[in-house]
Amino acid sequence: MAQENRQRLDARGLLCPLPVIRTQERVHDLAPGTLLDILATDPGVMQDIPAWSRVHGHVVVSTEQDRGCIRITIEVCET
Amino acid sequence: MKKAIALISGGLDSMLAAKVVQEQGVHVEGLNFYTGFCVEGHTHAIREKHRSRPRRNNALWVAEQLGIKLHIIDVSSEYKDIVINPKYGYGQNLNPCLDCKIFMVNKALAWGMEERDFDFVLTGEVIGQRPKSQRKETMPIIARESGADDLLLRPLCAKNLTPTRPEREGWVDRAALYGFHGRNRKPQMALAESFGFSDYAQPAGGCCFLTDAQYASKLQDLWDARGERDYELDDIMLLKVGRHIRPASHYKLIVGREEGENRYLEGYRKRFLHMRTTGFPGPLALIDGAPKRRDLTLAARILARYSRGRTLPRVDVSAHHTDGVVEMLNVEPLSPTDLPASWHV
Numbered sequence: 001m002a003q004e005n006r007q008r009l010d011a012r013g014l015l016c017p018l019p020v021i022r023t024q025e026r027v028h029d030l031a032p033g034t035l036l037d038i039l040a041t042d043p044g045v046m047q048d049i050p051a052w053s054r055v056h057g058h059v060v061v062s063t064e065q066d067r068g069c070i071r072i073t074i075e076v077c078e079t
Numbered sequence: 080m081k082k083a084i085a086l087i088s089g090g091l092d093s094m095l096a097a098k099v100v101q102e103q104g105v106h107v108e109g110l111n112f113y114t115g116f117c118v119e120g121h122t123h124a125i126r127e128k129h130r131s132r133p134r135r136n137n138a139l140w141v142a143e144q145l146g147i148k149l150h151i152i153d154v155s156s157e158y159k160d161i162v163i164n165p166k167y168g169y170g171q172n173l174n175p176c177l178d179c180k181i182f183m184v185n186k187a188l189a190w191g192m193e194e195r196d197f198d199f200v201l202t203g204e205v206i207g208q209r210p211k212s213q214r215k216e217t218m219p220i221i222a223r224e225s226g227a228d229d230l231l232l233r234p235l236c237a238k239n240l241t242p243t244r245p246e247r248e249g250w251v252d253r254a255a256l257y258g259f260h261g262r263n264r265k266p267q268m269a270l271a272e273s274f275g276f277s278d279y280a281q282p283a284g285g286c287c288f289l290t291d292a293q294y295a296s297k298l299q300d301l302w303d304a305r306g307e308r309d310y311e312l313d314d315i316m317l318l319k320v321g322r323h324i325r326p327a328s329h330y331k332l333i334v335g336r337e338e339g340e341n342r343y344l345e346g347y348r349k350r351f352l353h354m355r356t357t358g359f360p361g362p363l364a365l366i367d368g369a370p371k372r373r374d375l376t377l378a379a380r381i382l383a384r385y386s387r388g389r390t391l392p393r394v395d396v397s398a399h400h401t402d403g404v405v406e407m408l409n410v411e412p413l414s415p416t417d418l419p420a421s422w423h424v
Contacts, residue, residue: 013346015316017113017136021153044136051139055149079148 006035012069016044020052023074027058032078035061040070049074081198081250082106083232084191086183087149088286089137091279092203092235095270097145099234100201103251108148108197110187111138114179115155115315116162116288137280144276154186155312162289163308167220172295174287176212177220180204184225192230199230199245206236207261215239235259235267288319297323300424304328304368313347317365320344323424324381330368331424332378334385350401354382357395357407361386376410383412 009026011019019040026036038049049072050060057079064071085097087109101107142149161182165175184200191197204213204221212221218240222231229244237246238258246253259266271279288294297318302308304325317333320340325331335341341363344353351365364382379396388394389412398406 017111017117017151018153020136020139021113021151024151048136048139051136051143052149052151055139055142055147 004035005031005033006037008037009039011038011040011045013041015042016048019045020048023049023052024056027056027074027076030076032076034076036074036076038072038074040072041068043070045070045072080104080106081245082108082191082196083199083201083245084187084197085109085147086187086200086202087111087138087141088203089139089141089280090203090286091264091267091271091276092205092208094141094145094203094276094279095267095274096201096203096234097141097147098274098276099256099270100232100251101145101147103255105251107145107201108150108191109138109142109145110190111149111151112158112183112186113151113153113155114158114287115312116158118286118288118291140280150190152186152190154182158182159310162310170211170290172290172292173298174211174289174295176209176290177217179287180212180217180221181224184221184227184231188225188227188230198250199232199243200227201232201234203235204233205259205261205267206239232256288315294318297424300325300331304331317344317347317367321362322385324418324422325424326377326381326422327374330366330370330374330378332381333365333367334382335362335364348399352398352400354379354396354398356383356386356388357397359387361388375406376408377413379408379410380413381418383410384415384418386412388412 009022011022019038019042023038030036053060053074058077059075061073061075083100083105085093085107087093087097097107097109139149161175161178165178167177170176187200191200206213206215206218222228232243232245233240235257236259237253237256239260242253245251301310301314320343321333321335323331323333333344335344344363344365347365351367353366354364355361362385366378370378375398382396383389383394386394392411393409394412396408396410398408
């Protein structure tokens with residue numbers, strides 16, 4: 001069975017747009033198909049990461065919020 | 080197909096400029112720069128009272144409306160030199176607008192044309208729109224000093240300027256560009272309407288904290304107190320938060336004004352001597368600088384003045400030192416009349 005390529009980006013404590021910038025930098029080095037879990041605390045990421053993903057053609061797979069921590073998973077796509 | 084890199088601030092002018100060129104069949108991608116002084120985002124993220132407002136990153140929103148990619152670039156460390164040593168000086172406050180524009184066009188040039196295969200750079204500048212950076216005399220300075228020269232196109236005021244290479248070579252049709260000038264926003268609003276844009280950001284007072292008199296005064300105070308014109312990213316972030324009260328040149332208090340700010344300041348508490356009231360709710364105060372022992376009582380009295388115990392005769396305050404030692408102080412809250420206005424930075 002092929003191993004799922006999954007990576008994690010810790011952007012907790014950063015205010016937008018820094019989590020978006022860190023996501024952009026990380027995605028630049030990732031192959032299409034990779035899942036990236038972004039951890040953040042600024043609620044602004046709930047709008048900004050999906051918006052950034054849409055303009056670049058990546059897909060938001062899931063969004064979870066547990067107390068102060070937000071986890072957004074995106075799938076890196078060929079753009 | 081020719082490719083243009085557009086400086087996208089999130090405001091109407093850069094949105095229109097990109098759209099005008101896009102309409103001519105040019106492939107456009109946007110660049111947005113994070114300087115650390117951006118108003119957008121941070122204040123919404125920090126302050127509780129802003130949370131009820133619909134919140135979006137306007138540059139990303141513009142990119143979505145235009146259907147273009149937007150690349151957000153962190154230039155906060157390089158930008159320091161622009162803020163500290165602007166060749167063309169400051170505007171009304173500590174805003175180095177002309178140097179900033181030169182810097183951003185130069186960065187766009189390097190990003191888009193040296194590292195990628197873009198053909199030209201475009202901005203939403205309009206002659207006469209801004210007193211410092213958007214004047215007829217400054218347009219050629221920006222083009223020359225950024226290194227973009229005639230590869231810098233201003234679609235909204237191009238007809239008032241010498242034709243650039245994209246116009247001369249027919250990459251864009253000069254006849255379909257615009258000749259806007261001055262501070263009148265009606266032509267832009269009419270153009271927005273013709274494109275079907277009814278919702279766009281109109282930031283009051285600009286999108287940069289350096290144009291804000293109160294913020295600039297806090298930054299100047301920081302430089303004066305430290306005896307040097309320098310800053311770290313955390314410094315300029317903290318200038319956006321709380322009341323800054325400086326009883327003496329060697330220390331100041333940063334006192335949270337509301338829950339959101341207190342929460343934000345909590346993130347810095349391990350790096351600063353900090354104080355809080357005990358027994359009832361009150362703000363968190365970070366103490367920046369090097370307070371002497373005898374200063375702690377006054378700092379605690381100031382903090383108590385902003386707590387719910389401000390009317391009590393005595394209030395308990397805990398002082399948390401960076402080495403982990405916690406000291407308890409019992410102080411009389413400072414009365415408003417004993418807090419000179421000059422201490423407020």
